[in-house]
Amino acid sequence: EYMSERLRRAAAEGIAVLLISTELEEILDLAVRIVVLSRGRAIGELDRAEASAEGLGLLLGGVAV
Numbered sequence: 001e002y003m004s005e006r007l008r009r010a011a012a013e014g015i016a017v018l019l020i021s022t023e024l025e026e027i028l029d030l031a032v033r034i035v036v037l038s039r040g041r042a043i044g045e046l047d048r049a050e051a052s053a054e055g056l057g058l059l060l061g062g063v064a065v
Contacts, residue, residue: 034056
């Protein structure tokens, strides 16, 4: 909770925040833009408004959404 609030505050102040997580709910809660990486390459990019846990799961599984 404490860290989430600090990340939100930094983003609101215009500070770029890079969050790396395997927790889909955390990503959906905190992210503005989501990039899925696999083997060092970006395999998908979503704005938070269009992202869902299901869509992220599919991207992580290698399925284009």
